[in-house]
Amino acid sequence: MSTRREQILAAAAELFARHGFHGVGIDEIGAAVGVSGPALYRHFRSKDAMLGEMLTSISESLLAGGQERRDTNEPAQVLGELIRFQVDFALDNPALITVQERNLGNLTEPDRRRVRALQRRYVEVWVQAIRETAPALDEPTARAAAHAVFGLINSTPHSRHLGRDGMATMLREMAVGALTRVCADGRPSGDLQTSSREFRIAGTSG
Amino acid sequence: MSTRREQILAAAAELFARHGFHGVGIDEIGAAVGVSGPALYRHFRSKDAMLGEMLTSISESLLAGGQERRDTNEPAQVLGELIRFQVDFALDNPALITVQERNLGNLTEPDRRRVRALQRRYVEVWVQAIRETAPALDEPTARAAAHAVFGLINSTPHSRHLGRDGMATMLREMAVGALTRVCADGRPSGDLQTSSREFRIAGTSG
């Protein structure tokens, strides 16, 4: 509602991403939105509450977006749409992504429980989609692969060299490539060539 | 040399990884190695110095390892060996990887400069290897791809479900797949099929 809360959360996210939760003071957050110091307590009960609300709202957005992609696409398209969704989210909200990755450990215990539950459900959407595409994959592997792809996509804040769209297509491509490769796995790991390409990456066997 | 310093650094890395640099007190670090509180100042000049030494030593190890792989392998094998090296390092030193990812911003300015210089050189080794494999790739893209693969490989600490070796092979596979895909890029992004596989991930075009 009140634009003020969101404004504060956005500024706080930026700061938390750069300096870490404990590396940012109340006064700095206030200064970032033009008010100074304890004015923030008119909008949040505590600094912990800011982080809590920030992370739960991110997690809810991701889960909602994931479920929506799952429910409004043909099964064969879901994984691709999830990739696109996550890439767009990461590119458009680098600070939020960074905070979610780094500052889970700074949450209050009940908040952490809530956030982890939401994240788990989001991962489950991915796991379903992955196994829909590659039913041979066992669930733990699919889950680990999902986490790895998150790492890939969320690496965005650390490399801003390409333009937004160039970055987006590259990340989508890489995500697809990574998932394709792991989905094709299960064979004895031996000759891993890229087949039908004019180059190959050698030496990954054993 | 003195095993004590390394022991302290290891404990501190674990704690920094979990709670963030500012989220950990001197007393906790001391407690983690069995001494209490300011005894650490017999070994380090400050808490900042601990983080500084930790991160520079990680960066030096990575750079040295990367250079060694580059210099002792045929060009066609270098990229694969770099992947293997990074995967092994991440799996064997999850705390260090986490700290390096998250706590660069908490370094002293001179320390940060040193670390960033080392990291840049390490990335350059990767960029060279990538472009050796796929000369058509421009340098910024190769750099961004390298960062993305780091994100993928370093996601390790967030998913411990598979065993070490299973995780290692999966991460290598995914890294290869991601790089293969991006290296093959440059064509108009349109039909992205996985070709000659029995499945495909659809919907990533545009």
Place this chain on the structure above:
DNA sequence: CGGCCGCGTTAGCGCTGGCTAACAGCAGGC
């Protein structure tokens, strides 16, 4: 044996930082 030195202890200082208290301007509603 005696003095030095590496490594540890506890007490305590100074500052920072989260949070509260007390007060103020400024809407809108009766």
Place this chain on the structure above:
DNA sequence: GCCTGCTGTTAGCCAGCGCTAACGCGGCCG
């Protein structure tokens, strides 16, 4: 036209934390 409530201010409390000081103890060397 006052009262209420929302939003902001400044002053200040109190805990925690980085770091220093002062001291103790055991081992090595002459």
